[in-house]
Amino acid sequence: MSVVEGRKRHPGSVGLRDVAKLAGVSTATVSRAINNPDLVSPELRQRISATIEQLGWVPDGAAKALATRRSYAIGAVFPTLATGDFARATNAVQKELQGLGYTLLLACSEYDAVQELAQVKKFAERGVDGLILVGRAHHPDLYRFLDKHRMPHVFSFVHDGQDEGVCIGPDNRKAMAGLTNYLIEVGHRTIAVLAQSVENNDRAEARLNGIRDALAIQGIAVRPQHMAVGRWTIEEGREMFGAVWDTTPRPTAIVCGNAHLAVGAMIEALARGVDVPGAVSIVSYDDIDIMSHLPVTVTALRVPSDEVGRNAARSVVGMVEQRPLPVIYEHVPELVIRGSSGPPPRPA
Amino acid sequence: MSVVEGRKRHPGSVGLRDVAKLAGVSTATVSRAINNPDLVSPELRQRISATIEQLGWVPDGAAKALATRRSYAIGAVFPTLATGDFARATNAVQKELQGLGYTLLLACSEYDAVQELAQVKKFAERGVDGLILVGRAHHPDLYRFLDKHRMPHVFSFVHDGQDEGVCIGPDNRKAMAGLTNYLIEVGHRTIAVLAQSVENNDRAEARLNGIRDALAIQGIAVRPQHMAVGRWTIEEGREMFGAVWDTTPRPTAIVCGNAHLAVGAMIEALARGVDVPGAVSIVSYDDIDIMSHLPVTVTALRVPSDEVGRNAARSVVGMVEQRPLPVIYEHVPELVIRGSSGPPPRPA
DNA sequence: AGCAATTCTGCAAGCGGTTACAGTTCAGCA
């Protein structure tokens, strides 16, 4: 019974010292028995782990982090989890990190660069070993911050092929150009776009540019009345379909910036009795379950969000541990041609 | 320049001591300037924050956590993020926690109680101040663990009204009984169930029991051939619809255990040209976007997942801080009657 | 001016682990 008790040590809790005392060894030995078992004789190792078990000791991560300067935590900032792709990616990230011995700290920026910056700083305070971000466009201070603190990080859901920094995901621009080219190849020349707002969303912007690229090669541009902007609800998709459909000339094809807009467009078309793909083709960036089950199934670019998440996780951990984990950087979306697309209608 | 340098202090990093030195005060004062500004004279406070800014100092969370025994982190273990409800809840939890000054640690148990237990232990090591779990059924050791470590925690997406512990969410059983009663009231007596597997899913089980409760009062039971079990894909929903539809007698109504199964059932019915609700009514637990946009809209119980998440977050934080934050514990789902339900067909 | 009450600050001892360095033990060998 020592005279001086810890200042405010929680009475019930057991610490490394308690384990050491009960096992009749030093704290150093207990610590080694856990972290470098082969430095400790098997007999002791055994006795120590029995003691730990007996006391139900749970090591204190904060203390460990403080001493080792490593938290084994990775922070991820996603724009939102309301869209299935990010949710699936988050799920995959967590799973992969867990397998590698890391914990996931999660934040949603709601597409707000300032908030994202604040969240990243918070994560840094929390001592995360690395970060997973989405997209390539961020608050200018963010880059400075990451740089100054030498914080390992990856950008997910993007892959420009020319950007600095580690990018893991599809090349949004190229992918969307490919999708557009497919429409062009089957004969479409009057193409409408239901775009996702590009505000604080460089992926959406890249996708839009991909469409324009592909069209420009044919000397075509998207007419103003054929361009609608929304976010990611079915409702909006429906409205936006109406907006571009009730125009002259009518588009023969509609490219949608994300899955929900596409589903909305498809549903609105069905509701209006518009013949898809007879009168108009509808194609989508990103593929979701429902698309292959609607009365007219939807042609879409399948983006492997979970693979993107998995690889982003592997990548940061690889950077953190300076260990070469196999990582796939570019994830080329697969064009899944379904019922909603085909040649344009013959001119009447 | 002191003779003894820190053992392995990272050279570039600035610490509280650096700030103190540069500002010409003690570390204690700097610390107070941050955490208890009113204990420090305005002048000093000002000088200190300027210094912090100048040095770009980021406090070390691990050290802080170690010293204060508080991490300002909350762990949440969800079964998965693949279903929209948990994804939305997670989003809401994160947002609310952030507003309260906490960080979210996330894990997905994949409906595995053993894994969940391990994840909770990991969170405990990480020093989380509290936990958010889903459902009321967990590994027996989990309760012991939480109890032993006096870990504040809430169970979300459940509310039995009789359980010990804090439960935040809908009363799955009561809700489903209500939905079933609605069908009974409009005249149905031959009811099929597309249930979610109850394995490690007490919510699904409660829902199933709710259906049975309501039917039993009428002296009705679900025929074996009218009971199908799946998980949560549209695909399964379609198959399961087929399984219960191609039976004798045919059900006049189908209750679905979750939204995806319901959408699948609805779509399969449409695909088969089955008249909904003329020949059969389809109703669902949980409501998702697409339901109000299908050619026949789906009657559903709307579960406010984000509200559940928000309140779960508030609740744990309230427990952690022993501060009475207003919390809504029971979230009664709203019955949204749409096109897919109505009276049963007249006997032929 | 003398003294107590108030405010501020600084000192230094923790928080609970890790780990460099030193000490101990003991087998192997001349």
Place this chain on the structure above:
DNA sequence: TGCTGAACTGTAACCGCTTGCAGAATTGCT
């Protein structure tokens, strides 16, 4: 038996921040 080195184990100094306690400075009163 004496000596050497390998294999373990223990001592104690940190990691970076908080905070009880005490000392210093300032203010208010008599």
